[in-house]
Amino acid sequence: MTDWLIGLTIGLPWLGALAVWLVGDKREREQHTLAVIFAVAAGLAALALIPSYGDAVELRFEVGGFFGDFTFVPDGLGVYLAAIANVIGALAVIFSVDYMDGENALGRYYAMILLFIGAMSGLALTGSILLLFIFWEITALCSYALISFYNDDPKAVEGGIKALIVTQLGGVGMLIGALLVRAYLGDYQISTFLSRYGELPENTLTIMAFGFLAAAAAKSAQVPFHTWLPGAMEAPSPVSALIHAATMVNAGVYLLARFYPAFEEVSGWTTAVTIVGLVSAFLAALMALVSDDLKRVLAYSTISQLGYMVYAVGVGSVFASQFHLFSHSIFKALLFLSAGAVIHGIGGERDMKKMGGLGRQMPFTRNVFIVGALALMGIPILNGFWSKELILEHGLEDGPAWAYAGMLIGAGITALYSFRMVWLVFFDVPRGEGHAHQAGQMMRIATGILAFGALTTWLLVGSFGEMLEESLPFHGLHVHAGTTLIEDIITAQATLIALGVVALGLLTWWLRGSLGWLANGLRFVGTAASHDFGFEWLNRQIVNITKSSAESLRATQTGHLNWNVLGIVGGLVVVLAILALGA
Amino acid sequence: MEDMTAFTWMITLPLLASPLIYLLGRLVKQDGPIVSHWAAVIALAITWVPFVIAAKELNDSGPQTYELGMITLRLDDFGLLMAALSLGLGTLVALYSGPYMSAESGQEKYYTLLVIMIAVMMGLGCANDLFNLWVWFEGMAISSFLLVAFYHEQKPSLEAGVKYLVQSAVGSALVLLGISLVLGQTGTLVLDDIRAAAADSDILLAAGALFIIGFGVKAALVPMHTWLPDAHSQAPSGISAMLSGVVIEAGLVAMLRALGSLAGVSDSWGELLMAFGALNMLAGNLMALRQTQVKRLLAYSSLSHMGYMLLGLGVAIYAKESAGAEGGLFHMLNHGMMKGLAFLAAGALLYTLHVAAGDHSPLTISDLSGAAQRYPLTALGLSIAVLGLGGLPPLAGFMSKWQIFVAGFDTRETWIEALVVFAALNSVLSLGYYAPLVNRVYRLEPSEIVRQGKPMPVLMTVPTAVLALAIVAVGIWPDLLRWITEPAGKALLAAFGL
Amino acid sequence: MNDLEILIAGVVALMGVGLYGLLFTRNLIKVVVALQILVKGVLVAMTAAGEASGQLNLSQTLIMTVIVADTIVAVVGLAFAVQVKRLFGTLDLQALSNLRG
Known part of the structure; x- marks a missing residue:
């Protein structure tokens, strides 16, 4: 039964992709319907898979040779991530029925989304590092195709290729790791690696650990690889919600969590992870504060929140990071989808300076958006509160104090930019032209369900912890029972401190008129933040250098026959010289 | 003279058929072409038919030999792989060429030369002595000169043909000089006998260098590659597919056969091949990055893929393990399919957008805008081909690159691991030109030229569909081709006496 | 100098001339001629190799075959030259450098 469910979770979306593509773009109604049916069915299959966590059942295809066995293992970490991918995927597809209505090339859109959902489930459920890498690459490909979906727009094309190249560059780190495991242990199975990593030479394990960190940072848009995520906002909003907020970007955090037991003792690794998380969380929060593009604010906020999860892994709390991943994927998907509803409602405008006062015209969207924003700020009793507090609590107990201080300030800034965003979009004076139309029925269903989730999923904390504790033999997690956990958070000192900082952040917004001196003093920070702290510049330099060296190399193809013959003679001379010297 | 065996029939059948093809084309009045x-x-x-029988005989009773006077032909698994590549892609190209060449004059020559080229490359894989090897090699060269310059009324094609001819001829002269050195030193030309007789000598070392460079011209090793972008982009598209998918690989096969006989002379052959591999990957990718013509871009990408093959084969020779050779040969087959498909699909678009309207200007990337709207299958084929070439899973190209990388890491030597990482980074770089190509094809707004394009002939769709399916199948089930790559890798190492 | 050394000197001279021609000539006909000289140098090398190894028979067969193949290459090369003259109006290789980059 379990193996069937695994097959369905991955296979249903893929079948759906094929079906939607085969139906053809001339029959849009059928495409919408088919996509929803397959996505919802896959979501149900993924939910049904959750109770089988920890079953010994594994799906094994013996490919053999250089590729090992392709295996799928339903452990706690895997089934819950697969469920997130499929459920939020289903909601994003439902949302798309309204959002993408009347668009061209729907077949490509739905096929890529469904292909992505399947690949993401595969990524979560597989037990083979090679297969993990393969699914990793497939999700990158889908992400590329969907960012560049409006491919007549050069910005979308550029954003897509940037995302693809950056994540692939990071992916090389994972490739190195997979190859090292195979070379030293003769197998690609994650379980083999986690039980026998001690057999690897120390520096090999170090290379692997940092390679995986690079891969994770690139996928989860952490500094210095984060530059692709803001560019990815050219994608249709449901895609941003699904891929660039709720699922694919989590793959990096998942990777760190999955391999944590092997790497935790590698010297410097946990510190490096902590720093990556801290820097990303902090800098991205500042960038979110100064950005005016609604989707970019959410993108920076995603980088920042992913930073919290990475930080949590760094201080050794895999459970807190995964719990925040769970909460974040729900409230951030909610924020992105309702932002999509806003943008759709006012005809595609994304600049918050041209919004304002939209709350009256779209009350439903306003309400769900506020739920999402409160969760993002970490206001009780929404799910974001519990998970963020859990991270900060562990940071205070187990991590370095300076990192904790940074994360705490980050939480304050988060409150500040979240409030600013809500204010600029839904309240304040109307600055836009024309009328905003209400979100459609399908959009309301999707965002409504997510808002309900943001209010309630924290209740699952106990069983979630139990699931991870029981089914991850190598992690040795000890999670308290649900009620204890909740009591813990409420009574922890860290919670009070954090709430105080959040309140301070909100207060800053309230007093922004009389805090002009402070703003002036910090202007240089704002300028730096709005220039992406120079990372974007660095990015462009690398691209330009590659392009110009490619361009100048073209001069070597002169088209002259004499020159070409010289190449042959020169090659011969060099090879003769090498052989004469070397042999 | 012995009785003909299956594998000799495999080589002679097309050779016997070629004059018939010419005569039929000439003599049949109306429908000659x-x-x-x-x-x-x-x-x-x-x-x-003889191919399948030969493969079975090889499988059942080991390498087959056939003696004709002084000449011995020998089919081992390595030769079978070469034959499979040549015949496989060749058959599809012959099918495809029907509509593509339909408006040209002198088609009977085209088909005659194509069939001869296919046969000669199968023969090349079965050569058992250096002399024989050279003869097949030269036969392949001559038939391909004429095919490259088939549009001899077009200035660019003629220019490409001239350069190809001169550079090939120089390479072939260097090979002959190498053969002379070997003959003078060992007194024999039979590959196995040379290996047995070869002592450590400077003259044989020089012969090895001459083989690498001489055959390297045809295999497009950088810096002897300069003919390739011209020839591969100017030839008729079916021939481009053959050149990139089979002919440069045949150059590599010939080089490996020749080097194998000199295996004992130096330990550096593997390292040299890896060095050329690195050079090829980088130069090919950088040169391709800024191209605007589709076929020229694909031609440069062949350079970088030759680099991957060289890396795998070099690792195998260096480490004396067959894993790298299996990977390199696996990549050779996959590259044949992927690059073959890329050229056939690009050629199909070139045909419907330019050639069918009597226009011989090159297909540029901007011409492709929105091609998927009118030619969905061809566009999908082209996308699968270039994404496969870029090494994205689950497509064939990823799997063979991976196998090469595994072989590299299995050596556990840091510099080879670094080389593998370099190769992986090169794959990322190559996405910088493959991905925009796919994107362009799927533009929502078709370009003017696409709107006015002619309908796609069925005979051109069939080969592209076959290749696309094969690439996906091998990607999903990478061991599908192992039955041929594994013994071929072992046979190659055996040819190096390992 | 013994026979072999004389032959080797011949090889070096002929191949040197051939390569010089290929590297510096701009006339297509002269390039084809240079190719021929290069190959002739190799043929002398082959004779020397047969002489040195006592395999004159083998080297003779080889040489005959090479001459045939090389003649075909020369013929094709010259045919290309004729066509180049017709299309480009010149045999200057400078004119044949439109495919670059």
Whole structure:
């Protein structure tokens, strides 16, 4: 039964992709319907898979040779991530029925989304590092195709290729790791690696650990690889919600969590992870504060929140990071989808300076958006509160104090930019032209369900912890029972401190008129933040250098026959010289 | 003279058929071109019979030999792989060429030369002595000169043909000099006897260098590659597919055969091949990055893929393990399929957008805008081909690159691991030109030229569909081709006496 | 100098001339001629190799075959030259450098 469910979770979306593509773009109604049916069915299959966590059942295809066995293992970490991918995927597809209505090339859109959902489930459920890498690459490909979906727009094309190249560059780190495991242990199975990593030479394990960190940072848009995520906002909003907020970007955090037991003792690794998380969380929060593009604010906020999860892994709390991943994927998907509803409602405008006062015209969207924003700020009793507090609590107990201080300030800034965003979009004076139309029925269903989730999923904390504790033999997690956990958070000192900082952040917004001196003093920070702290510049330099060296190399193809013959003679001379010297 | 065996029939059948194809094309009054096209297709189709029998005999009773006077032909698994590549892609290209060449004059020559080229490359894989090897190699060269310059009324094609001819001829002269050195030193030309007789000598070392460079011209090692972008982009598209997918690989096969006989002379052959591999990957990718013509871009990408093959084969020779050779040969097959498909699909678009309207200007990337709207299958084929070439899973190209990388890491030597990482980074770089190509094809707004494009002939769709399916199948089930790559890798190492 | 050394000197001279021609000539006909000289140098090398190894028979067969193949290459090369003259109006290689980059 379990193996069937695994097959369905991955296979249903893929079948759906094929079906939607085969139906053809001339029959849009059928495409919408088919996509929803397959996505919802896959979501149900993924939910049904959750109770089988920890079953010994594994799906094994013996490919053999250089590729090992392709295996799928339903452990706690895997089934819950697969469920997130499929459920939020289903909601994003439902949302798309309204959002993408009347668009061209729907077949490509739905096929890529469904292909992505399947690949993401595969990524979560597989037990083979090679297969993990393969699914990793497939999700990158889908992400590329969907960012560049409006491919007549050069910005979308550029954003897509940037995302693809950056994540692939990071992916090389994972490739190195997979190859090292195979070379030293003769197998690609994650379980083999986690039980026998001690057999690897120390520096090999170090290379692997940092390679995986690079891969994770690139996928989860952490500094210095984060530059692709803001560019990815050219994608249709449901895609941003699904891929660039709720699922694919989590793959990096998942990777760190999955391999944590092997790497935790590698010297410097946990510190490096902590720093990556801290820097990303902090800098991205500042960038979110100064950005005016609604989707970019959410993108920076995603980088920042992913930073919290990475930080949590760094201080050794895999459970807190995964719990925040769970909460974040729900409230951030909610924020992105309702932002999509806003943008759709006012005809595609994304600049918050041209919004304002939209709350009256779209009350439903306003309400769900506020739920999402409160969760993002970490206001009780929404799910974001519990998970963020859990991270900060562990940071205070187990991590370095300076990192904790940074994360705490980050939480304050988060409150500040979240409030600013809500204010600029839904309240304040109307600055836009024309009328905003209400979100459609399908959009309301999707965002409504997510808002309900943001209010309630924290209740699952106990069983979630139990699931991870029981089914991850190598992690040795000890999670308290649900009620204890909740009591813990409420009574922890860290919670009070954090709430105080959040309140301070909100207060800053309230007093922004009389805090002009402070703003002036910090202007240089704002300028730096709005220039992406120079990372974007660095990015462009690398691209330009590659392009110009490619361009100048073209001069070597002169088209002259004499020159070409010289190449042959020169090659011969060099090879003769090498052989004469070397042999 | 012995009785003909299956594998000799495999080589002789197309050779015997070629004059027939020419005569039929010439003599049949009205439908000469159509007749010669189908004659070529049928001849190649029939050749599959001895091929299959030969493969089975090889599987059952080991390498097959055939003696004719002084000449010995020998089919081992390595030769079978070469034959499979040549015949496989060749058959599809012959089928495809029907509509593509339909408006040209002198088609009977085209099909005759194509069939000869296919046969000669199968023969090349079976050569057992240096002299024989050179003869097949030269036969391949001459037939391909004429095919490259087939549009001899077009200035660019002629220019490409001239450069190809001169550079090939220089390479072939260097090979002959190498053969002379070997003959003078060892007194024999039979590969195994040379290996037995070869002592450590400077003269044989020089011969090895001459083989690397001489055959390297045809295999497009950088810096001897300069003919390739011209020839591969100017030839008729079916021939481009053959050149990139089979002919440069045949150059590599010839080089490996020749080097194998000198295996004992130096330990550096593997390292040299890896060095050329690195050079090829980088130069090919950088040169391709800024191209605006589709076929020229694909031609440069062949350089970088030659680099991957060289890396795998170099690792195998260096580490004396067959894993790298299996990977390199696996990549050779996959590259044949992927690059073959890329050229056939790009050629199909070139045909419907330019050639069918009597226009011989090159296909540029901007011409492709929105091609998927009108030619969904061809566009999908092109996308699968270039994404496969870029090494994205689950497509064939990823799997063979991976296998090469695994072989590299299995050596556990840091510098080889660094080389593998370099190769992986090169794959990322290559996405910088492959991905925009795919994106362009799927533009929502078709370009003017696409709107006015001619309908796509079925005969051109069929080969592209076959290749696309094969690439996906091998990607999903990478061991699908292992039955041929594994023994071929072992046979190659055996040829190096390992 | 013994026979072999004389032959080797011949090889070096002929191949040197051939390569010089290929590297510096701009006339297509002269390039084809240079190719021929290069190959002739190799043929002398082959004779020397047969002489040195006592395999004159083998080297003779080889040489005959090479001459045939090389003649075909020369013929094709010259045919290309004729066509180049017709299309480009010149045999200057400078004119044949439109494919670059």
